[in-house]
Amino acid sequence: MKKVSVVILGLGSRGLHAYADCVRQFPDKMEIAAVADIRPEMVELAKKLYGIPPERCFTSGEELLSCGKLGDAAFICTQDRQHFAHASKALEVGYDLLLEKPISPDPEECRRLVELAERLNRRVSVCHVLRYTPFYGELKRLLDVGAVGDVVSVQHIENVIYWHQAHSFVRGNWRNSAETSPMILQKCCHDMDLLVWLLGERAVKVSSFGGLHEFRPEMAPEGSGERCAECAVRDGCPFDAEKIYLTNKGTGVLAGNTGWPVDVLTPEPDEKSVRRAIGTGPYGRCVYRCDNDVVDHQVVNIEFEGGATAQLTMCAFTKRGGRDTVIMGTRGQIIANLNEQTIHVMPYDGDNYDVDIRKLASDLRGHSGGDTRLVEEFLELVAGDAKESVRTTTLAASAESHYIAFAAERSRLEGGRTVDMREFRE
Ligand SMILES: NC(=O)c1ccc[n+]([C@@H]2O[C@H](COP(=O)([O-])OP(=O)(O)OC[C@H]3O[C@@H](n4cnc5c(N)ncnc54)[C@H](O)[C@@H]3O)[C@@H](O)[C@H]2O)c1
Secondary structure (H helix, E strand, C coil): CCCEEEEEECCCHHHHHHHHCHHHHCCCCEEEEEEECCCHHHHHHHHHHHCCCHHHEECCHHHHHCCCCCCCEEEECCCHHHHHHHHHHHHHHCCEEEECCCCCCCHHHHHHHHHHHHHHCCCEEECCHHHHCHHHHHHHHHHHCCCCCCEEEEEEEEECCHHHHHHHHHCCCCCCCCCCCCHHHHCCHHHHHHHHHHHCCCEEEEEEEEECCCCCHHHCCCCCCCEHHHCCCHHHCCCCHHHHHHHCCCCCHHHCCCCCCHHHHCCCCCHHHHHHHHHHCHHHECCCCCCCCCCCEEEEEEEECCCCEEEEEEECCCCCCCEEEEEEECCEEEEEECCCCEEEEEECCCCCEEEEHHHHCCCCCHHHHHHHHHHHHHHHHHHCCCCCCCCCCEHHHHHHHHHHHHHHHHHHHCCCCCEECHHHHC
């Protein structure tokens, strides 16, 4: 296969840690032609980790894109509200794109980008990584072979996890919808995409309720301080920054974790750098006194073209992560648990059986194995070695998921009004 050379805009959790690293996994398929970030320390880290020559390191995506075409494809991994400008310019320069979600928090920009990519005939894959997981691949296969007949209804839960909510949606990058995206788009465009993909139909109507229950000043415990370091009641608080970033068995640096989420606080995490970050930076703020406004729970009802219905619950208040999906069909029922990697199939006219995904696939790192499979497929598509498959997340397919999220947010803000999807598609 022809090696695909990529330029990476944005060297944060996704650009550097999830995607640049694929060069080690697929050394015959990918090479890094250039990188850009406005944070010099991230550019330095990329240079050190992947040996990028200094003349191929840029101080912003804008600067990189102003140099003409430096590779075959661009990975757009900047923040939500930058995607449209970076992606449009990159398409015009001549790149195919691996584009982080959301395409844009603005429906009009989503439409314009779809049109631009079609007009210029460029390939764009949007990073709906879950489609590329062995877990959802198997679920899709089961539905396509009719394991439960026609799907009539789906119940889908996105378990955010209490500390993930505090990290990303209260203290972190996605806390404020005006600065980034509404949470139902940011977190659940993946879920909307899965529902459309699994059912093979577009949505026609959407309604939604939700709000911010916990993370606001009125809910602050008596005696709590502005920052965890000065809080008198931190022992009883599960959102205490020291617990999340130092001592938690899964996420804390003292328990051996140097990856996400601690690598968001500091590029090279150890006890000292993490303590410094939570002592002075945004991730040490009291969760009841941040400038956050995104929801911590939301439900969405969806009606599809063929009459099937789906109900999505996104909630911060869970201890475990992953998604739970119950699929109710005319010939059977499925209970699928992403966290456990198990799919329990219950045909009405036969014996129940379990599919254990861990027995089907070995590498389930990085979004249950979705990250690397997404990149590998994209590289093969750009190299011309593969054709689009049933799971390819084209820009147009991804836009559908975004329109549902936009409709859900409009409904929520308008008291649960039923929104006709034509309001967004046309
Ligand atoms: N597909 C998924 O499952 C998934 C998961 C998490 C995040 N995301 C998305 O990926 C995107 C990036 O998220 P992240 O967690 O990596 O965030 P991040 O903040 O860690 O990384 C973004 C990087 O962009 C850099 N940047 C800002 N302005 C720039 C500019 N003008 N030019 C070049 N670089 C610039 C920042 O300095 C930062 O390093 C977000 O839009 C997010 O929604 C997707």
